[in-house]
Amino acid sequence: MITQTEAIALQIRPWSKTSHIVTWLTPDHGRITTSIKGACRPKSPFLGQYDLFYTCHLLFYTREHDGVHIAKECEPHHRRDLLRENWRAAALASYLVELTARALPPREQHADIYKHLSQTLDYLAAHSDAPLLECMIRYELHLLYFLGVLPDLSPCETCHTPPPEWFSFSLATGRLRCQHDHSPHAAENLISLHPTIQEAFTHLRNKLISGRYPLHLEPSPIKKKEEKSKLPLGLSRFLGIFITCHLDVPAAVRRVTLEMIETTPTQKFALQEIQQP
Numbered sequence: 591m592i593t594q595t596e597a598i599a600l601q602i603r604p605w606s607k608t609s610h611i612v613t614w615l616t617p618d619h620g621r622i623t624t625s626i627k628g629a630c631r632p633k634s635p636f637l638g639q640y641d642l643f644y645t646c647h648l649l650f651y652t653r654e655h656d657g658v659h660i661a662k663e664c665e666p667h668h669r670r671d672l673l674r675e676n677w678r679a680a681a682l683a684s685y686l687v688e689l690t691a692r693a694l695p696p697r698e699q700h701a702d703i704y705k706h707l708s709q710t711l712d713y714l715a716a717h718s719d720a721p722l723l724e725c726m727i728r729y730e731l732h733l734l735y736f737l738g739v740l741p742d743l744s745p746c747e748t749c750h751t752p753p754p755e756w757f758s759f760s761l762a763t764g765r766l767r768c769q770h771d772h773s774p775h776a777a778e779n780l781i782s783l784h785p786t787i788q789e790a791f792t793h794l795r796n797k798l799i800s801g802r803y804p805l806h807l808e809p810s811p812i813k814k815k816e817e818k819s820k821l822p823l824g825l826s827r828f829l830g831i832f833i834t835c836h837l838d839v840p841a842a843v844r845r846v847t848l849e850m851i852e853t854t855p856t857q858k859f860a861l862q863e864i865q866q867p
């Protein structure tokens with residue numbers, strides 16, 4: 591069967607001397623993998639037709655047995671050229687496509703994540719001054735939300751105790767662990783969270799769930815400052831631990847991305863915090 595789709599290139603790997611294996615995100619077929627035979631031959635019709643971050647029109651033969659389909663035709667629909675010139679934005683875009691490729695099970699339809707990734711890449715390719723750390727956190731939070739694994743840092747509704755000096759968060763359950771909770775899962779992989787992080791995260795989570803957390807920050811200087819103050823340094827660290835644990839991304843990949851996108855002394859400070867064991 592021949593299938594036609596739009597597709598964003600997430601990963602490109604060599605397959606033989608002249609062929610590639612490409613992982614794509616599509617709106618209707620989720621994450622798929624195709625071989626591109628003879629991709630590197632001098633007269634290949636595929637030359638220049640796809641690259642990382644491109645959205646392409648893709649035509650492929652469906653093969654069900656091993657999950658690797660065969661690309662028949664491919665042509666770029668949206669190349670996002672600015673990402674070839676702005677290396678910091680390219681570093682972030684590389685992390686986002688890698689994260690997406692790792693987090694999504696194959697062939698599970700996720701039109702919401704497709705749209706989300708497409709818009710985020712568009713934004714990075716259109717704004718050379720995009721606030722990269724913030725773009726990263728926004729994308730990660732939306733991805734966790736669409737995958738149904740967004741952590742919940744609401745305090746226990748049963749106890750009505752005053753907030754503690756530090757919250758105890760269970761990585762296994764994705765929730766805060768309350769003193770009255772004696773279930774074995776809640777006691778696994780606990781991390782301590784300062785109330786400012788709990789508050790900042792809950793604020794973003796509520797905005798996200800109620801549809802008031804847009805994918806992009808419009809570049810108004812005042813708004814930028816307000817938003818920044820809501821992102822304490824520990825929030826990125828917390829998200830990093832959670833994502834590493836739940837989405838199969840090596841901690842080093844995220845850490846190196848943070849190192850590459852940092853441009854301000856504040857972000858440098860955040861980096862030091864993240865590097866602590």
Ligand SMILES: [Zn+2]
Pocket residue numbers: 746747748749768769770771
């Ligand atoms: Zn409780």
